[in-house]
Amino acid sequence: QSVLTQPPSVSGAPGQTVTISCTGSSSNIGANYAVHWYQQLPGTAPKLLIYGDNSRPSGIPDRFSASKSGTSASLAITGLQAEDEADYYCQSYDSSLSGFYVFGTGTKVTVL
Amino acid sequence: QVHLQESGPGLVKPSETLSLTCTVSGGSISSDYCLWIRQAPGKGLEWIGYIHYTGSTHYNPSLGSRFTISMDTSKNQFSLRVRSVTGADTAVYYCARSRGHYTYLRFDPWGQGTLVTVSS
Numbered sequence: 659q660s661v662l663t664q665p666p667s668v669s670g671a672p673g674q675t676v677t678i679s680c681t682g683s684s685s686n687i688g689a690n691y692a693v694h695w696y697q698q699l700p701g702t703a704p705k706l707l708i709y710g711d712n713s714r715p716s717g718i719p720d721r722f723s724a725s726k727s728g729t730s731a732s733l734a735i736t737g738l739q740a741e742d743e744a745d746y747y748c749q750s751y752d753s754s755l756s757g758f759y760v761f762g763t764g765t766k767v768t769v770l
Numbered sequence: 771q772v773h774l775q776e777s778g779p780g781l782v783k784p785s786e787t788l789s790l791t792c793t794v795s796g797g798s799i800s801s802d803y804c805l806w807i808r809q810a811p812g813k814g815l816e817w818i819g820y821i822h823y824t825g826s827t828h829y830n831p832s833l834g835s836r837f838t839i840s841m842d843t844s845k846n847q848f849s850l851r852v853r854s855v856t857g858a859d860t861a862v863y864y865c866a867r868s869r870g871h872y873t874y875l876r877f878d879p880w881g882q883g884t885l886v887t888v889s890s
Contacts, residue, residue, distance in 0.1 A: 694876040696815075703864055704815065706878035715878065747815055751873045755831040759805075759817040759875060 661686065662748050662762035669768040670738045678765045680731040680748035686760060688729035691751040695724055695733050698745040707746070708733065735767065743769045772797040774865050774881035781887050782859075788852040788888075792865030792881055795846070799823060803868040803875055804841060804848040808861040809883075816861075820868075820875075821848055828872075855888045862886075 663681045670676040680693065687693055693711050696704035706715055708724040711731070721742075724733045731750075735742055748762035778790035792804065806818040819829035821839040829837050836855075841848040852859055862885050866877035 692874050692876070696877075703880040703883050704877075705880070706876055709876040709878070710874070749815075749876070751875070753873075757828070757872075758830050758832070761815040761817065764814045 661752060661760045662750065664746075664748060664762040664765045666763070667766045667768065669770055671770045672738055672740065674738050675734060675736045676738055676767060677735075678733045678746055678748075678767070680733070680762045682729050682731075682750060682752075682760075684729060685754040686729075686750045686752040687726065687731055689753055691753070693724070693726050693731040694749045695722075696747045696749065698747065700744065704747065738767075738769055740769050743767055772867065772879055774867065774879060776863060776865050776881045776884040778863075778884060778886070780885060781889060782855050783890050784856055784888055785854055788850075788855050788859065788886055790850045790863055790865075790884065790886070791847055792849070793845075793847050794867065798843075799841065799846055799848065799867065800843055801869060803872070804839070805866045805868060805875075805877060806837075806839060806850045807864045807866060807877065807880075809864070810858075810861045813861075818850065818863075822872075857888050860886065860888045 668676045695708035697707045698704040711726045752760045782788045803820045805820040836853045838851040862883040864883045865881045868875040
């Protein structure tokens, strides 16, 4: 039951910048809970890409950046590369009901 | 480097119980949140629940009460049981770990995932 909404797909040419939005509500992103982002390459498990709104784990290139404002967050990929073609998911905590972890609906990034 | 590996049957009959185990290597789960996430074919990610190293558990309230997560710290393993499975439980099941405050949990690392098909 995704409560974080992402565009189904975005695309860009190599070298371009693409941005993925993640829209939530007052019980998750709007409540200032941290947003994390994951990259899922075809046929593989998701991998943590961004944590704590805008921090990169070691090994993640600085082409990936993220931000958060109000009830939304966004992930930007600059200098798009063929290897960035994957599904991307945002994730946060939601305090409604008894509290749970929510993922975004997912966005497929296509490198043209 | 911490590594997680799921194991269990790939095929389960409707109405039976699905059991999966996640074995953690390269680090102890004695300070962790141990989580299960699933992904139905062609669909997005769905958090199932977690067990904390203290033994406390928490489940996705939208999934009902068929799910049970347990932990064996002596084996560095944790498990998932799903009772009365249906076709809607067909998915790739991932285990993952996390640390920190429960409102700040990010899932890292993940296991490679195991596909479970519910079919007679």
